[in-house]
Amino acid sequence: MQRVGFIVYPGFQIIGLAAATAFEIANLVNGEPVYEVSVRSETGETIPGSDAVSVSSAILNDTHFDTLILLGGTDLPRPSHGLLAYVREAHGTVRRLASICTGAFILAEAGLLDGRRATTHWLLAPELKTRFPAIKVEEDRIFLIDGTIWTSAGMSAGIDLALAMIEKDLGREIARSVAQKLVLYHRRAGGQSQHSTLLQLEPKSDRIQTALDYARRNLKKTLSVEKLAEAARLSPRQFSRIFRAETGQSPAKAVEQLRIEAARLMLEQGRHPVDVIARETGFDDRNRMRRAFLRAYGLPPQDIKRRLAET
Template sequence: MQRIGFLLYPGFQVMSLAAVSVFEFANLENGSAAYDISFLSETGGSIISSIGLATETKAFDGEHVDTLLVTGAVGLASTSPGIQRYVGEALTHTRRLASICTGAFVLAEAGVLDGRRATTHWAVAREIQSRFPKIRMEEDRIFVVDGTVWSSAGMTAGVDLALAMVEEDLGADLARRVARMLVVYHRRAGGQSQFSALLDMHPKSDRIQTALSYARRNLKEPLSVEQLAEAAHLSPRQFSRAFRAETGQSPAKAVEILRLEAARLMMEDGRHPVDVVARETGFADRERMRRAFLRGFGQPPQAIRRNAQRDLNA
């Protein structure tokens, strides 16, 4: 049985503990306990989260675990020298040392991330990078694996990280069953972007949101302005004017962004040939998709796929 420890400290963010359910359901789906979960802190006893929820913990002094996951907090709050020392020493005796969200800051303070690839929540990635310039920060990743050190992006990305650990330990089939039980994707690839195109465009009205949702469901179609305007119940002229006012870009550019996001996910998934990805996402042919990838990501589709596979196999 593997021992999984979650390191808590005052002000930790409760969503960091969502990953606990991955290991809990792995035990259930496995039919026997593969994981023993413990909650650790410097002092032991009750540790209060940022929202006021108390969690009972054991003092980490003398505690050794196979996998140590450091929880995140709201913002970047320095931890005690004792926590930094424990995390730094954990690198030598744990099989995996991981951070969830801003837990990367704790790993950075302990010197664990020096010279390593890592990620964290996009909102604080550059600040951590500026404070700890030796980190090779990959701020647009869901999670990153560098040797025995794992790191994940914002809080829900800890679920993806934990599913990847279960897959490594118990196989892909069981990890898929756990994902189904938790009603989540199996699983977002580590190289997948943290950002959502629809969220980034943040349309203000229901009509423009409806048109964008229609576009995302029908990427294989030509998606002319007339089609999108009809979905929004506006004239083409009204639609184009309202669309640019709300999103800051033309309908054609927005559709390309949605196509790029979908194509990138399919490339990272690795199950479909490039020609199929291009056809299913509305680029028509691989050369047109390649040019769009170079404009959008600065890399061709094959490089995106190689990077995702490298993360999975690291």
């Protein structure tokens, strides 16, 4: 039985504990228990969260854990000397030491991220980079694995972290089944961007949203202004004007961003060569896709694929 401990402290954010459900469901999918999950704290008392929720916890003691996960909070954590000492000691005994969101700041303060690649919530990544310059902060990752230390972005990214651990332990099929039972749209790989193109575009009207949904479903096709306007039931001239007013971008630029996002997801999945990905996402050829990736990331697809393989 693998013991998984979630470490909480005053001000932790309750959404981090959603990752515990992934391990619970993995036990059910597997047919027999694999994980023993508990909530731990330095005092072993009822710990108040960042809002209205408090949780009961068991005390951090000499129990051996396979995996320890530090939760994050809406504010930067202020770990006690005792918690930092415990985390440092645990690093030498656990198979995996992980953080969700601002939990990375605890690992950083304990000195365990120096020289390592790490991530956190994109809003606080610059702060992590400034306060701890020895860390190789990658602020646009869902999660990262560097040796025995795992770090994830904020909020729901803790679930992606847990699913990746389950996949490492029990295989891709069980992890996929757990994701389905959690009613997730898809299981995000570690290298995926923390930002969603559709969320960033944030159209205000149903007609522009409909056009973007049409584009996302038909990336392989030629997506002219006329086609998108037809999906939105507007004239091309009206469509272009309203689209730019609502999103701040041209339709062509928005379509390119959707194609880049889809291509990067296919790169993460690692099942197709670059030429196939270029065709399936509407770039037609690898050179056109390469130029788009250089504009978006400053790196060609092959370099990003190589980085993802290291995650």
